[in-house]
Amino acid sequence: MADGTQVQVHSVTEDTELHCWYDRESQAQSVYVELGLSDGILLASYNGIVGSGMPASVYHGIDRRWSIPPLTADGANKLLAEIAPLAQRVLDGSDVEWDGRNHVGRILTDDAQAAYDAISELCEAIEPEDDAVLQVWSMDTIGEGWTAEEAGITAATTDEELKQIEVRLTEEFRDGMGFSAVVIDGLDDYLRELRDDLAAQAAENEDDEDEDED
Incomplete structure (x- = not known):
């Protein structure tokens, strides 16, 4: 023993x-x-x-x-x-x-x-819908989810600000779905892509303006 x-x-x-x-x-x-x-x-x-x-x-x-x-x-x-x-x-x-x-x-x-x-x-005996269970979602399931405007993202949004936005959106999603706790896998990458797309578009527009001036 x-x-x-x-x-x-x-x-x-x-x-x-x-x-x-x-x-x-x-x-x-x-x-x-x-x-x-x-x-x-x-x-x-x-x-x-x-x-x-x-x-x-x-x-x-x-x-x-x-x-x-x-x-x-x-x-x-x-x-x-x-x-x-x-x-x-x-x-x-x-x-x-x-x-x-x-x-x-x-x-x-x-x-x-x-x-x-x-x-x-x-x-x-633990059921998947129990309040004690962390509800796991992914951006593949949610789809587009939020536009950059809805998320409050601009081309100048910093990485730290993206983390804060991720927390806010996760909390809003949790409350809207009535969960006690939730995690959204891929949300950080999705928000970063929104920011990077805006930054790339802004850079392209700036290049076009420079060409027009020339």
Whole structure:
């Protein structure tokens, strides 16, 4: 059995912390709750590996994972708090053993297995429309979204101002759709393209004026 290992909950601090969408990928990274059988760390995170790969510690059952939707900070922390006493029961009835080739995590008691199954049920019960779930949209889905004029963008808009505009538009979209939290992937690139197109057009017009003067 685990030698007195205690659960250590690592809290989520930002609403978008569990969201990651890598460039050129068709969807966001999967999200999970993880319990380390050797160190007792209980956390929520996204999978940093593209595709179906996993760390060796997960493959060998030392770190146990349960899939969840991307949650807001409050939603994730409430879930972790609910899981914590169950996770302690898992730790109390589990151990990391040498199987002759690798160290592997094993659940050794019926109570630990029951707690493990209860964690699975909690994670599987989260519905996509729950307020705790971060709503993920992309500009590919939204389409044009906003014109430069609607967004308040000009050829002279700075990168810092674009970040502020991105925050404002995301908040407006969130409130308009009735979500508690939302992220719009690709919005930053979309706004930058609007600004750059205006800047290129302004430069072209300036060149035309110079030619007319000559």
